[in-house]
Amino acid sequence: MTPTKEGFHPEKFSNYRIAAQNYLKGLNISSEVKPNFIIITDRSPNLLGRQVLANNLALLTGENYPKSKRRYLSFKDDERPEKVEETIKEILEQSKDTVVILLSGQHNWRFGVYDSVEKGNQLHPNVIRFAYSPGLTASDSYILEQMDGAVQKKIIAEVEKRSRWFNEKQSGELTIKTGIKQEHSLTLFFNMDKAPVISSTGFLTDSNQKGNVPSGEAHLVPYPFNKSDGEIETTSGLIIKIQNGLATFIDITNSHDLTNAEKLLVDLVNLRRDDEEGIPLAELGLGVLENLGIKTKVDDSNPDGQMSMLTLEKLRLHLGFGVIAGVSTEKEEIKSKLKRGQSHTDVLLSNPSILFRDEEVNFD
Secondary structure, three states: OOOOEOOEOHHHHOOHHHHHHHHHHHHOOOOOOOOEEEEEEEOOOOOHHHHHHHHHHHHHHHHHOOOOOEEEEEEOOOOOHHHHHHHHHHHHHOOOOEEEEEEOOOOOOHHHHHHHHHHHHHHOOOEEEEEEOOOOOHHHHHHHHHOOHHHHHHHHHHHHHHHHHHHHHOEEEEEEEEOOOOOEEEEEEEEOOOOOOEEEOOOOOOOOOEEEOOOOEEEEOOOOHHHOEEEEEEOOOOEEEEEOOEEEEEEOOOOOOOOHHHHHHHHHHHHOHHHOOOEEEEEEEEEOHHHHOOOOOOOOOOHHHOOOHHHHHHHOEEEEEEOOOOOOOOHHHHHHOOOOOOOEEEEEEOOOEEEEOOEEOOOO
């Protein structure tokens, strides 16, 4: 295998076989089921670690389920979503008890996978697991390598603590404090009857067949979303102003190391100022991995050595803007504010704290 950069060897960055074993543990497939597998990845030459993990998953499924059918699909970065959707749809129509594993980049075509699985499962309810891992890198595989059965149990317990806190409170007002040199404050509301908290543990079950792997967060949609007001500072130095539930301006004066998704968010928000529009604040996410002492390993000089947002957001507190990542009675209202497609951008918060009734929240 050719390394993506001299001195960087993704095949040595992690023990991919152990990472793949832990990924499959997260799928939690009954020993009585002999499912078919569809493993989907991309062909990015700069992210070979993702393909190494996908290859190991293909090998392990073959070893663990020798009588099962396996399909390994690899799409180009510029594949059209509708083409991908049609390909997956055709396979699902002929399959039974199928596990779909998506290891992709942040490509538009991954929505073709989402759509085909969602629509296909309504007509032919045969997808027993759907694990989606957008942006996974060699650095993320190092995280997965640590997620054995014991760690997964701890993740479940920590996520449930956060979910229980919201369910016990039922509704109320939160204040999010961020920033180091200057404090920024955001007020938002929650209501479990209208927008319930969701546990995302990376451990799929028969009653919750789909989700991120790896994972480790409780997340919810602010409700009512249009009462969110204030501003927050991100770890990349963005100052995002939020008015009536919409990000209306982003100050980039002190920003640094922005991801492509963050650059797009800046463009979408700041270009809309003349129209007095904005991008909805659609998610409050509470990651738990940092609390559990999960170790990270990065190589900032190479994209394959940097953690994806999928993993970064599971480390700590974050907010999401755009398409809602959860459930809310305001889903259609929030969707109506999105005039430029299915974008969802997560941002990590700088030095965050959460206050409820003027006291800092302790989920323990």
